[in-house]
Amino acid sequence: MARKKALAAVTAAFAAVTLAAGCGQAEQAGGSQDTAAKTKNLTVGVSTLGLSFPFPAAISKGIKAEAARLGVKIVEVDAQGKAEKQSSDVQDLAGQRPDGVLLLPVDSGVATGMVDQLKNAGIPTVAVASQVGDPKTRKLDDVYPGLAALVTQDEYAAGRKAGELAVKAVPKGGPIAVVEGAAGFAEVELRFRDFLAPAKAAGITYDVVTRQPGDWVPDKAQAACQNMLAAHPDVKLFYAESDDMGVGCAKAVKAAGSKAAVIGIGGSKLGTDAVKSGELYGTVCFKPEDLGKRAMQVLHEQLTGAKKYDAQFVTYDTPSITKDNVGDCQPQW
Numbered sequence: 001m002a003r004k005k006a007l008a009a010v011t012a013a014f015a016a017v018t019l020a021a022g023c024g025q026a027e028q029a030g031g032s033q034d035t036a037a038k039t040k041n042l043t044v045g046v047s048t049l050g051l052s053f054p055f056p057a058a059i060s061k062g063i064k065a066e067a068a069r070l071g072v073k074i075v076e077v078d079a080q081g082k083a084e085k086q087s088s089d090v091q092d093l094a095g096q097r098p099d100g101v102l103l104l105p106v107d108s109g110v111a112t113g114m115v116d117q118l119k120n121a122g123i124p125t126v127a128v129a130s131q132v133g134d135p136k137t138r139k140l141d142d143v144y145p146g147l148a149a150l151v152t153q154d155e156y157a158a159g160r161k162a163g164e165l166a167v168k169a170v171p172k173g174g175p176i177a178v179v180e181g182a183a184g185f186a187e188v189e190l191r192f193r194d195f196l197a198p199a200k201a202a203g204i205t206y207d208v209v210t211r212q213p214g215d216w217v218p219d220k221a222q223a224a225c226q227n228m229l230a231a232h233p234d235v236k237l238f239y240a241e242s243d244d245m246g247v248g249c250a251k252a253v254k255a256a257g258s259k260a261a262v263i264g265i266g267g268s269k270l271g272t273d274a275v276k277s278g279e280l281y282g283t284v285c286f287k288p289e290d291l292g293k294r295a296m297q298v299l300h301e302q303l304t305g306a307k308k309y310d311a312q313f314v315t316y317d318t319p320s321i322t323k324d325n326v327g328d329c330q331p332q333w
Contacts, residue, residue, distance in 0.1 A: 045098035058333035062292025083107035108186035119146035131186040143311040155190035218248030225252035243271025269331035285329035
């Protein structure tokens with residue numbers, strides 16, 4: 001009799017832990033399932049910022065690969081780069097009651113409302129590749145409350161590594177220009193915040209004479225760099241906040257007959273090829289497929305109770321790349 005009571009107590013405790021770490025559907029149903037059963041029946045909603053962009057498309061590829069390995073069903077919606085559409089997409093996802101959601105925010109500020117909505121619906125959420133909240137007032141590793149985790153590259157570190165490349169490329173300092181991403185993206189602020197820190201530590205002075213958006217794409221970055229060079233022909237360095245923009249900017253530099261160095265971020269095939277050819281001085285190697293897989297793993301661990309996450313920052317190493325070590329960065333996008 002005592003053994004039966006002990007067994008019943010253990011079983012009840014296990015069910016309680018599983019329920020607490022589990023999905024909104026199970027909570028709404030008022031029941032609990034063991035980890036094995038939940039793993040077989042998990043459905044995860046994925047709200048991606050835009051599958052037409054190579055980087056989030058590679059993240060999506062990683063998510064789907066890991067979901068297939070884990071036996072998780074994916075329901076994916078594409079915001080097409082529009083914050084308003086993503087808000088609507090997330091509302092629709094919440095109505096479908098998935099076990100969890102992976103969110104790749106279009107706009108870091110607007111995303112706070114989405115996370116609040118999902119939290120109120122009892123749906124565990126992991127933000128992927130981009131911060132939720134205002135990057136000017138919230139530190140990257142100060143993860144927005146209500147998220148299980150933020151799984152992303154360390155944008156501060158990436159900016160510093162790009163800054164270290166700048167010091168090598170233009171060691172005497174001088175006027176520089178910045179090609180920013182699209183407005184609303186946290187990365188615009190995050191990738192610039194510590195960019196100048198290596199120069200300052202080395203006693204080198206860079207004068208940021210102009211900053212213009214390239215909206216993450218080569219053609220707009222090329223036009224932006226043409227405009228910046230026309231106004232500031234003495235620019236010594238362009239810091240492009242993505243490889244795609246860096247390659248576009250390099251075309252403008254070449255067309256203008258400028259000797260300005262160009263540095264990107266991302267480690268894309270386009271970017272690494274440009275490093276090999278000398279169009280880009282260097283880049284910082286991101287791994288979006290690995291990032292997508294890791295995000296799926298984190299949410300799966302949360303949903304099955306294998307590990308508990310509460311506003312946790314999860315990242316990986318992003319090395320700087322030049323022609324000397326370009327082979328160390330195998331492009332994933």
